[in-house]
Amino acid sequence: MSNENMARDNFSNDRRATITDVAREAGTGKTSISRYLNGETGVLSTQLRERIEEAIAKLDYRPNQMARGLKRGRNRLVGMLVADLTNPYSVEVLQGVEAACHAYGYMPLICHAANEVDLERRYLQLLSTYRVEGVIVNALGVKEETLETLARGGVPVVLVDRSVDGLVTDMVGLDNTEAVRMAIRHLVSQGFDELLFVVQPYAQVSSRRVREAAFRDTIGALGVSGVSGATIVLDLDNDETLAEIDARIDAAQRRNRRVALFAANAPVALRVALHLKALHGADWQRRVALMSIDDSEWAELAGMTTVRQPTYTIGERAVEFLHERIEGAVMAARECLLPGELIVRTSTSAPTNNGGT
Amino acid sequence: MSNENMARDNFSNDRRATITDVAREAGTGKTSISRYLNGETGVLSTQLRERIEEAIAKLDYRPNQMARGLKRGRNRLVGMLVADLTNPYSVEVLQGVEAACHAYGYMPLICHAANEVDLERRYLQLLSTYRVEGVIVNALGVKEETLETLARGGVPVVLVDRSVDGLVTDMVGLDNTEAVRMAIRHLVSQGFDELLFVVQPYAQVSSRRVREAAFRDTIGALGVSGVSGATIVLDLDNDETLAEIDARIDAAQRRNRRVALFAANAPVALRVALHLKALHGADWQRRVALMSIDDSEWAELAGMTTVRQPTYTIGERAVEFLHERIEGAVMAARECLLPGELIVRTSTSAPTNNGGT
DNA sequence: CTGTTAGCGCCTTCAT
């Protein structure tokens, strides 16, 4: 037997070592190994412990989590279902989730629904079959029977960013209402008096609805001050809906209004920016002001004012909620709304009131 | 008992139903249930099958994957270790991986190392304890003992984008050499004659080294034609290294050279762009040409020329390789280098040769 | 302090 293979080949060639192998190697029973693994130290004689450590090292033994989970009923797995990893928001939340999971000793099982309801359902079922101890869900929003089944089956669920109709669970996200107010306050203070809120079709996504409602309400309350606004629904999969934006801007500028576009999230902002650039050329930013919720990486490059979400904290908080639930806490569903932060950049500085034609 | 609870409460209240419960409910043995679950249809009488289906539905039974895996030795889990989810490249590769995994019936366990070696190692170990059947790794690049242990332990490993010193495994990524050549060819054809290649410290990341080498070689071969170039190492965590870029540009322009910056990847491109913007203002793009490898979402917005990587395909191919290996294929390590695609935009159009001062 | 004995939920011969 070649020298370099010695270490691994001691016992049966390929198969990973099991607790039994270790016990045999250490000349003891499986129980002691198990105790050692579970940190029940101090209950083992020093010499036994040493023998065990040697055996483990020699066999390169790693306890099989599946088997442990099967036995004790908890596998430390938590599911994290993300609607769209393409959205930087999700990735940032994810980072918070991951960090918190590690702190609590969970292993996050990340699933990416890619905005497809079928995938969402499929992953939810999969998570269920893997017996995750809890699930953090950035749901697509559609009433998902599987999700409800999970929740009713005793698996803790905490929602992120969006709530789901008819499902009462913990939920954590941005304080959308206040965020929108903050943004509008800023725009108005900068002298803009015609605000165009651009949002994707609400579909079932609660945060979009809430943001739009907040926009409408705030504008309504501002009516007397001469500030007006309107909502434009933009379908990212349908370029034609972009035309309405142009029309609105045109009309307003013709009336000599100082127009500002307010995108409900980063994907919308990007699409709008691309469109405006195609329309007005490289210096489109001098033609129309644009801000958005979500502080994406290119916002700084474009000098676009944004409301940054406390994404990382959202992720952390979600895990905290989940952890409490997993530990057995029983209480009414909680809602955690975190404040956004206004990042002022040049895009909303001087309302130059540059006319239309 | 309230009516709405009837469905779930039939058998013991909370615990998920097990195969035994189903067998009892269907008035048969566990074996038949198992057979049904494994699609050994045609071996079951129609009526038995119906009874089983009813029982499963009634109890909302889902087989426990952990238990199955424990028994048959394969749990259909594959690990996907991502160095940095913040990099859109990774997310795109991920999508290919996910799609392919579904096609093959694998469940991808996604782990995010967040550029931390400790995390990388920890996740690798975790994946090992969960007995994944294979791992796709976008490694940090450092010589990772754990990775080697895994591979030698018989777990198939496929590397993405980067290779790891001293580790021979399948690997799939961009054809960096050709990509760089293509880019340089483009720049030269556009009239640029002073090319500055900006890359992060190579550290252990093979793709960076390869790209830089390709740049140096290609420029070298071009020497006669009056095209020159240099490599600038940019540390994203140290703003001071940006100064060198300015100095180089200045010097070259003073010599009346037509300068183009060539970023080795998206993060570098973004940092450089931000810097240039801070330095030259909103119309920085008229002052200096910038292109990059990686076609990030803001590239279109900035009108930046790029080489787009076949990210999705890379992910798919990685899973294919892994699958073959899991199925037991034995052969020498393969290397799959996919071609990039040049996306020409305005940033590299007219080398206006705008002087320095 | 340490070892023995039952299972966890499922699959797989092996009988029937």
Add this chain to the structure above:
DNA sequence: ATGAAGGCGCTAACAG
């Protein structure tokens, strides 16, 4: 065509 029994790797009572 169907069921009974044993065991995957591990933990958790019980005994010693």
